[in-house]
Amino acid sequence: MSSRSDLPSSHVNRQIAWIGFASTVVSLLDIVAIALIVKFWVSPEQYGTATLAISLFPVLDLATDMGLSSAVIQRDDNTPEVVSTVFWLNLAMSVVMFGMLSGAAPALARLQGQTVIGTMLLAYGTKLLFQNVYFIPHAMMKRELRFKELSVIRIIANLVEFVAKISFAFAGFELWCFVLGPMCRVLTTGIGVQLRHPWRPRAALKLRAAGDYFKFGVKTSLSQILFQVYTNVDYQVVAYYFGAKANGLYRLAYELVLEPVRIISDVVAQVAFPLFARLRTRRAALVEQFIAFTRQNLVVVIPFLSLVMLVGEDLLYLIFGPKWTAAATAARVLCAVGVFRALSFVVPPLLDGIGYPGTTLIYTAVASVVLPAAYVGFAWVLGDRFGFLSVAMAWAVGYPIAFGVLVWLAMRRIGLHGIEYLRRVIGIPLCAFAALAVGAGVRWLVPFASVGHAGRLAIVGAATLGVLGVLLAYFQGISPRSIRRSMSDAPPVIEEDKPVV
Numbered sequence: 001m002s003s004r005s006d007l008p009s010s011h012v013n014r015q016i017a018w019i020g021f022a023s024t025v026v027s028l029l030d031i032v033a034i035a036l037i038v039k040f041w042v043s044p045e046q047y048g049t050a051t052l053a054i055s056l057f058p059v060l061d062l063a064t065d066m067g068l069s070s071a072v073i074q075r076d077d078n079t080p081e082v083v084s085t086v087f088w089l090n091l092a093m094s095v096v097m098f099g100m101l102s103g104a105a106p107a108l109a110r111l112q113g114q115t116v117i118g119t120m121l122l123a124y125g126t127k128l129l130f131q132n133v134y135f136i137p138h139a140m141m142k143r144e145l146r147f148k149e150l151s152v153i154r155i156i157a158n159l160v161e162f163v164a165k166i167s168f169a170f171a172g173f174e175l176w177c178f179v180l181g182p183m184c185r186v187l188t189t190g191i192g193v194q195l196r197h198p199w200r201p202r203a204a205l206k207l208r209a210a211g212d213y214f215k216f217g218v219k220t221s222l223s224q225i226l227f228q229v230y231t232n233v234d235y236q237v238v239a240y241y242f243g244a245k246a247n248g249l250y251r252l253a254y255e256l257v258l259e260p261v262r263i264i265s266d267v268v269a270q271v272a273f274p275l276f277a278r279l280r281t282r283r284a285a286l287v288e289q290f291i292a293f294t295r296q297n298l299v300v301v302i303p304f305l306s307l308v309m310l311v312g313e314d315l316l317y318l319i320f321g322p323k324w325t326a327a328a329t330a331a332r333v334l335c336a337v338g339v340f341r342a343l344s345f346v347v348p349p350l351l352d353g354i355g356y357p358g359t360t361l362i363y364t365a366v367a368s369v370v371l372p373a374a375y376v377g378f379a380w381v382l383g384d385r386f387g388f389l390s391v392a393m394a395w396a397v398g399y400p401i402a403f404g405v406l407v408w409l410a411m412r413r414i415g416l417h418g419i420e421y422l423r424r425v426i427g428i429p430l431c432a433f434a435a436l437a438v439g440a441g442v443r444w445l446v447p448f449a450s451v452g453h454a455g456r457l458a459i460v461g462a463a464t465l466g467v468l469g470v471l472l473a474y475f476q477g478i479s480p481r482s483i484r485r486s487m488s489d490a491p492p493v494i495e496e497d498k499p500v501v
Helices: 009-040 044-054 057-065 068-074 080-112 115-133 135-143 147-170 177-196 211-242 244-278 283-320 322-344 347-353 357-386 389-414 418-425 427-445 448-476 480-486
Strands: none
Touching: 009 147, 009 244, 009 283, 044 115, 044 177, 044 211, 044 244, 057 115, 057 211, 080 115, 080 135, 080 211, 115 135, 115 177, 135 147, 135 177, 135 244, 147 177, 211 244, 211 357, 211 389, 244 283, 244 322, 244 347, 244 389, 283 322, 283 389, 283 418, 283 427, 283 448, 322 347, 322 389, 347 357, 347 389, 357 389, 389 418, 418 427, 427 448
16 A cells, blocks of 8 residues: 555556546536537627626635635544534535625625626525535545546536536526536536545534644635635626626636636646645655646646637637637737746645645735736726726736745745756746747738638647647657656656655
């Protein structure tokens, strides 16, 4: 049996492969669902209105959980009585959160002048009560690294959501499909998790014993809540200053760029937290795994961002329809943010896994001040000239500041010098810049009138990705063969480590 600090690299890579497969399926389902809905049934105005409610759903989810599930994953002393106490605490917080939502939702609806968003938030609030059915066994399965089973459950649940969204939109529930679909997904997830890991709480309330769980969870969840706030409050700013249609276009630009980056990065992040927790006393192995995860994120994210930079209009036209191509410029601006976001998603699981969730909280606190202030400031100062593009520009200026704070804090904790970190990862972005230059030249040479949107996307995309693949293989040693080799059964050689302090 493997110790907590020694896991074969093949096992980790297989877990990443399963999560990657599930995330790919989920991403495709989301893209197809959104593309069909906004192309056939929902206008930019309606999408912008729905965004005012659905962008707050992740905040509600995290506020209800308060990081207690993360504490179950991270800690080693999970007795049945303490875990049951964690469950009862979470149930109580769900009830309190629903009560607070009953007052806050109508107030937000009045502020934005959209009554329907208050009703949508209250309807979604019932999901906060139901998620208690599965949040403990779901955390236990993550702790046990049962990502294959979790991935299967996730795929089935998202298939149910996909069918529900399309069905409700087709039936005339345009805005409500964005609420009813996720609720169907949650119901399916609860059933699937309980079938694979049946769990019932005990009639126990060990508040003192659960105190450490709560302290860890509060630190972790506050970071995640602040993250969701500063990454979603921009929709409220865009709608308030520029209206529902502008918010719909801005939302689609964000969905095209930063949401896929989040989904792709989440493939690594889901494995990273429990793995970093296992390696927390092995400094050299921890640093190597951190570098490996960072490079993996960049390799997967950068080709996608390169396509958006070069052929964003073509992607929007072909996937969502001509009425959405006005979001292309905002999407290009957000691509600059996407690279930093891909890097940043690896760091919080590292800090949480080695027992420093408070450090992540510092970063998110900085971001939750800098970015909302930038959204409002840029909209107020530059809004008359650039419209909703000004908020995308605020992202591009404000986020690198928060990212710099995050990396500096993490480097200090694990004893990794910034120059060494940059040396190990900078080659991948440099290869991408060279490939972008080639792709831009091909785009300039290709006559649009002759090839159209699909032709330009195919030609420019093939040239850019082909050059990028060659450069990565030659300069970084990253090729299909090296990826297959990384999935082999050979265990890693781990040298004697110094503890993380």
